[in-house]
Amino acid sequence: MENHDLPLHLCHANNFSIIINKFHAFFHCIALAFLVYYRTSFLFQETRPAPIIPWLLVFASELLLSFIWFIGRAYHWNPVYRTVFPERLPDDDKLPAIDVFICTADPEKEPTFEVMNTVLSAMALDYPPEQLHVYLSDDGGSPKTLHGMREAYKFAKWWLPFCRSYGIKTRCPLIYFSAPEYQDGSNYVDSDQFMADKLKIKEKYDMFKECLKSSKEDGEYWGNKRDHPSIIEVIQDTSSETLQEDHTNLPLLVYVSREKRLSHSHHFKAGALNVLLRASGVISNSPYILGLDCDMYCVDPSSARQAMCFHLDRKISASLAYVQFPQKFHDVGEHDIYDGQLRSAYGMIWYGMDGLTGPVLSGTGYYLKRESLYGHFAQEGADLLELKNSFGSSNLFIKSIRQNIVDGGNLSSTVLQEAKVLASSAYESNTEWGEKVGICIYEHKDDNLTNCLSTKHDVISTCFLCQVGFLYQSVAEDFFTGFILHCKGWKSTYLTPSRPQFLGSSTTNLNDLLIQGIRWSSGLIEVGISRFCPLIYGSLRMSFLQSLCYGELALFPLFYCLPLWCFATVPQLCLLNGISLYPEVSSPFFMIFAFIFLSALLKHLQEVLSTGGSIETWRNEQRLWMIKSVTSHLYGSLDAIMKTLGLRQASFQPTNKVLDEEQAKIYRMGKLDFQTSPMFLVPMVFVIILNATCLVGGITRTVFVGNWDKMLVQILLPIYILIINHAIVEGIITRKDKGRVSPSVTRISTVFVNLLFLGSLLSTVFK
Ligand SMILES: O=c1ccn([C@@H]2O[C@H](COP(=O)(O)OP(=O)(O)O[C@H]3O[C@H](CO)[C@@H](O)[C@H](O)[C@H]3O)[C@@H](O)[C@H]2O)c(=O)[nH]1
Numbered sequence: 001m002e003n004h005d006l007p008l009h010l011c012h013a014n015n016f017s018i019i020i021n022k023f024h025a026f027f028h029c030i031a032l033a034f035l036v037y038y039r040t041s042f043l044f045q046e047t048r049p050a051p052i053i054p055w056l057l058v059f060a061s062e063l064l065l066s067f068i069w070f071i072g073r074a075y076h077w078n079p080v081y082r083t084v085f086p087e088r089l090p091d092d093d094k095l096p097a098i099d100v101f102i103c104t105a106d107p108e109k110e111p112t113f114e115v116m117n118t119v120l121s122a123m124a125l126d127y128p129p130e131q132l133h134v135y136l137s138d139d140g141g142s143p144k145t146l147h148g149m150r151e152a153y154k155f156a157k158w159w160l161p162f163c164r165s166y167g168i169k170t171r172c173p174l175i176y177f178s179a180p181e182y183q184d185g186s187n188y189v190d191s192d193q194f195m196a197d198k199l200k201i202k203e204k205y206d207m208f209k210e211c212l213k214s215s216k217e218d219g220e221y222w223g224n225k226r227d228h229p230s231i232i233e234v235i236q237d238t239s240s241e242t243l244q245e246d247h248t249n250l251p252l253l254v255y256v257s258r259e260k261r262l263s264h265s266h267h268f269k270a271g272a273l274n275v276l277l278r279a280s281g282v283i284s285n286s287p288y289i290l291g292l293d294c295d296m297y298c299v300d301p302s303s304a305r306q307a308m309c310f311h312l313d314r315k316i317s318a319s320l321a322y323v324q325f326p327q328k329f330h331d332v333g334e335h336d337i338y339d340g341q342l343r344s345a346y347g348m349i350w351y352g353m354d355g356l357t358g359p360v361l362s363g364t365g366y367y368l369k370r371e372s373l374y375g376h377f378a379q380e381g382a383d384l385l386e387l388k389n390s391f392g393s394s395n396l397f398i399k400s401i402r403q404n405i406v407d408g409g410n411l412s413s414t415v416l417q418e419a420k421v422l423a424s425s426a427y428e429s430n431t432e433w434g435e436k437v438g439i440c441i442y443e444h445k446d447d448n449l450t451n452c453l454s455t456k457h458d459v460i461s462t463c464f465l466c467q468v469g470f471l472y473q474s475v476a477e478d479f480f481t482g483f484i485l486h487c488k489g490w491k492s493t494y495l496t497p498s499r500p501q502f503l504g505s506s507t508t509n510l511n512d513l514l515i516q517g518i519r520w521s522s523g524l525i526e527v528g529i530s531r532f533c534p535l536i537y538g539s540l541r542m543s544f545l546q547s548l549c550y551g552e553l554a555l556f557p558l559f560y561c562l563p564l565w566c567f568a569t570v571p572q573l574c575l576l577n578g579i580s581l582y583p584e585v586s587s588p589f590f591m592i593f594a595f596i597f598l599s600a601l602l603k604h605l606q607e608v609l610s611t612g613g614s615i616e617t618w619r620n621e622q623r624l625w626m627i628k629s630v631t632s633h634l635y636g637s638l639d640a641i642m643k644t645l646g647l648r649q650a651s652f653q654p655t656n657k658v659l660d661e662e663q664a665k666i667y668r669m670g671k672l673d674f675q676t677s678p679m680f681l682v683p684m685v686f687v688i689i690l691n692a693t694c695l696v697g698g699i700t701r702t703v704f705v706g707n708w709d710k711m712l713v714q715i716l717l718p719i720y721i722l723i724i725n726h727a728i729v730e731g732i733i734t735r736k737d738k739g740r741v742s743p744s745v746t747r748i749s750t751v752f753v754n755l756l757f758l759g760s761l762l763s764t765v766f767k
């Protein structure tokens, strides 16, 4: 029952942690100011005790780290937490329709059975079925997936009535049937009827699984990922089975495989989403969209109603673009050695941004307002020509922009034919789908430029309102699209109910983690070094603190990889050569360095503990910070720089979602799996060997020279690196299993370390 007096949601702040954060930031800032003073005054000394180059490298690294730390304080300014009251929503017939967009790209890396579980769980959301439309985009163009959809639809006819009549809380069949008996959240566990029905459903489920897993081997069945025509099929009921309930109670289910041709760039996931946006626009045209990755099960059915608590709140709905749920994962191990839960993002940063203008759009688990992707065109005023320039030539689609939802979906053959045209690879040519942020104004408003653009403000606002849909400029399309929405004045909210709404699969081996890390770093840095750099572009268009948050996210991979490479090598080489880079123990500045180091570590520890982590979590995150900085952050940043210079093409390798049993075993034991590409392993092993050698050499030298006082910091630094990364040391020396570091990698890394020693020796000889 709707109740106009009671709020649909509440927002709370944690004042205690806000005060701690501000205190810490204050003292840490003062210490950093002393550090800068100490380093700068060195530059003005007449006789310098150490060579200038390593000193400058270390100073530059300290400045970069301090800067990125400083702008990251914006997250801690005002973190908020939200509660919702879905029971206060209006009656079902007044709820707005939702189109669910699920993307899959590759049946080999994304097994069809799992993808269909996502589809089924989305169909089973607790929402009026006639108001729910589920679309699957298949970039693989694979008959296997289409076949899976038909089978999933058949199974849905059993699964949905079962879930509804027994109030099942876990609506993803795979998760439901793999959970221990009686833990399915149902109140009917003692009823015989329930047990009998459950048994029957389990039988149907096993048949469904069998049918999808026993795949035909011929290549055609798997499809051609890069070259195929567009196929749009509304999945229909073809079987003659009798059912408990009428199938009209099932949400509409549509298979969409856009046309892909080698001659056209298809813009990866963002391209797929834009096709879904258009095709669904002419079919169901729901005002809200739930975006899901193919592995993101809607385990709990209540997310749609929870999200509507924000979207239907009249006080905020006009400017609310999306409600974001956290990504949670069903396969994160007890030790979570790869930070699968992405603690800092979903456990901290998103809350912080929620207290400003809203969290980052996270690619999956968001309820987005369709209108927000149509720029200013959704409002009245634009003429037909302008609309066609922006959205392409389809009249039907253009009509949909201003039309309300089509009840239950328009499935006439004309509409489906048009949807196919909208999914063709040439449709976007010369339109504003996904790109041209800010430049289109000079193209088609040229004639009357002076008339309509009288002030500078007009230029900016008209410019950035041009582009439509999900954006193509970055492979982190979610991050960039959300950022531009915030730039346009839209807001977002973050909702983290105690029972997870969505569960995906995380990366459970080092290789997949780092490959994904390269893509994310590259996508972020692409934004960070472009003219959309949030620190400049964003600060003019959104709250200053929000632009700092976006700035930190868009730049951190670059700002971590350079300093961490420096701290992993320069002080160590200097230690070996007896060059001191830090104040001696007796100097008051020693205390400053000690304070900064401990304050950073302890603050990280406090954050981990207060967000439910343990000391082990803290160690894992420190280790990953180092590992990623010397590998994926570096490669991702280089990739982005090369793309920006036009030296490289963008690429999006979908993350592997197939579990390798042997690797899973290593993962569950909490051991790092070093069966990774040498491109990742060599830098890691290189750093470890370098640190160990320099430590031994440096200590020996210090024993002879007796300058402990001067060299202490440089002795402690490699010790800290080796302790945090002792798992790599073990991988090199003691481990015998498959996941150890292969001896050939150790040999290659040793050669590189020797080359570096030779280089540093020559540079001291010829100085
Ligand atoms: O050409 C492509 C490539 C990928 N995908 C789909 O995109 C989704 C995300 O891909 P995945 O390989 O799982 O990447 P992740 O790194 O795990 O995904 C995170 O990062 C992406 C941006 O890099 C976001 O799009 C995702 O939502 C976010 O979960 C999957 O469903 C894919 O099927 C496509 O539809 N077409």
Ligand SMILES: [Mn+2]
Pocket (backbone or CB within 6 Å): 293, 295, 504, 505, 655
């Ligand atoms: Mn994924």
